[in-house]
Amino acid sequence: MPRAGLTPDLIVIAAATLADRDGLDRVTVSAVARLVGVKPASVYAHLDGADDLLSRVTQLALAEMAERAADAVAGRSGRDALAAWAQAFRTYAFAHPGRYAASHRPLRRAEALAGAGPRHTALSASILRGYAVPEVDHVHAVRLLGATIHGFLDLEAAGSFDHSAPPAADSWPRVVEALDAVLRSWSTSR
Structure with missing residues (x-):
């Protein structure tokens, strides 16, 4: 029987807090149960196990990032939108x-x-429209943006740039x- 007051949303927030504090690899059903002061069985009463827990943290993160990126991009276009989006x-x-x-x-496609x-996807498309990237090339441009931005951030977070000056x-x-x-030269870059 689920513990009174414990909800899937509360569990996911606790898991996300644990991930931020200790690292994603430390997020387990047992660790989250300890954090919220329940037995693991109480967590399982609300979720379908560790994979469900991590998928929900992923969904939370993606939703939060989309919200921040949308706020950052609002009213901007071109380079200003790109810079605000990346900075978000x-x-x-x-x-x-x-x-x-x-x-x-x-995530599974349906998720x-x-x-x-x-x-x-809509945010990425709105940025690309500011550059007149043909819609047929959006998937390629989005992959370039994602690989560059997230690749840089992942390397920076791992300390890969710490050994050299100037700072990242x-x-x-x-x-x-x-x-x-x-992006500005996309149509002529073929």
């Missing part, structure tokens, strides 16, 4: 490292479509400028 992800990655890591977990996936923060504007240049 960077700010989120620093504020919520465990949730950000969870956002990279693959992705039922969650924030379509919103991320100094490279970030150059990354955005390079993406802007590629």
